[in-house]
Structure formats: structure tokens, C-alpha cells
Amino acid sequence: MDITITTPALLFPAISVLFLAYSNRFLAIASRIREQHNLFNKTQSPVAKKQIDSLRLRIRFIVAMQVLGVVGIICCTLAMGLIFYGLQYYGNMTFGFSMVFIVLSLLASISELLLSTKALNIELEDMEAHSS
Template identity: 40%
Template sequence: MEISLNTPALLFPAITLLMLAYTNRFLALATLIRNLHTKYKQIHEERDVIREQIKNLKERLILIRYMQSSSIFSFLLCVLSMLFIYYQHSNWAVITFGGSLFSLLLSLSLSLREISISTRALELELKNMEEERP
């Protein structure tokens, strides 16, 4: 299989936008954790709900770390693939480009799992508000 320099270059905008999206998710999660910490200190009767949210946030934080790591690894392999193409090592270029695609696939799969967990956390919030409704 022969690939040109343009093939891995097509992934550059996708990977960088993905990394930006993951960073935004991380910043949103950091804000949630800080707000939850403040709420935890102030409110004593809702601690069970808050503990469940903390559990979700910890799991999401781990997933986001792996999402970011695998997208960065994908980006590195993509650059390495371009370097191999430049130096005309086509076999290595194909292998590293395949690795880059696999890392990107892993990152997207982790993102799907993280979205599932964040949805579950929102459901906890809604359930808690519904129980408090008069």
C-alpha cells in the first residue's frame, strides 16, 4: 500500500480539534469538581448524591486522561508517518499511519464511554431534583 504525504496530513485538523474538545471537557469537569467540593462542604443532607457524583467524576477524569493521551499518541504517530513518507520508508509510514488511526479510534471509543458516564451523572442530578419537588 502506497500513501502520500497528504494522507496523514488530513488527520492533522481532526486530531487537533479532537484534542481541543477533550481539553474543553476536562476544563468543564474541573469546574464541576470545584463546585461539587464547595457544595460538599456546605450541605450535609445530600452527601449520598454527592458521593455518587464524585464517583462519576473520578471515572470521567480517568477516561479523559486516556482520551487525551491516545489522541496525542495518534498525533505523534501521524507526524512520524509523515516523516517516514518524507524519507521514503513507505512500509514504516503505512505501519505508523495505521497505528495513528488505531489510537484515534481508541480515543473516540473512550470519548463515547465518557459521554455515557456524564449522561448518567446528569440523570442523578435530575432524579435528585425530582425527589425534592413538592
């Protein structure tokens, strides 16, 4: 199957929305880390310690999401260039790689979301323990 130059171009609007979401996640986690830093310095709370480990892992996933997304965009752009220059086979292959990188980026996003949920449950459990 041959794709046209417009096929990879269709991913660009989706990618910009994706990176906006990834950037917002990064900014939110950075803010949360600063809050946890202040809390831990004041209280030495064991709950804050649990959150530190979770936050460190979430940062890794967010970096992976962004790197994989960028590689996907680069491959997508390269695919457009290869198709433009008549190298259809290589363009198709490169476009396939771009889709793989974007899917991996989305899978990393799901993993980070699951970690985020787990971190929220740690906070909720702590609040429940202190309310009884």
C-alpha cells in the first residue's frame, strides 16, 4: 500500500494536542514535587516519602512520553520528505515507525496515569486513617 504525503501530515494536529497534554502533566507534576518537598521538609511524613518514590517514577514516564512523541514526530516528518522525493517504500516504513513511537508514547501516558491514580489513593488512605 502506498501512502500519500498528506497521510503523515494528518498526524500533526493530533500531535500538537498530545504535547499540550504532556506539557500540562509535566507542569502539574513539577508543582506537586515542590509541594511534597516543602511538606517533607516540615513533617518528615512517611506518606510524603511514599509519594517521593511515586513522583520519581512518574517523571520518568513523562520524559519517556515526550521523547517517544518527539521521535514519532521526527519520523513522521522524515516520512513526508521521503514520500516527497519519491522514495515511497522508505516513506511507508518510516511512517510505520512514527506510528509505533506515537503508540509507545501513548502507552507510557497510560502507565503514568495509573501511577498517578495510585499516588492519589495513597493520599486518600492517609486522609481516611486520620479521620477515624
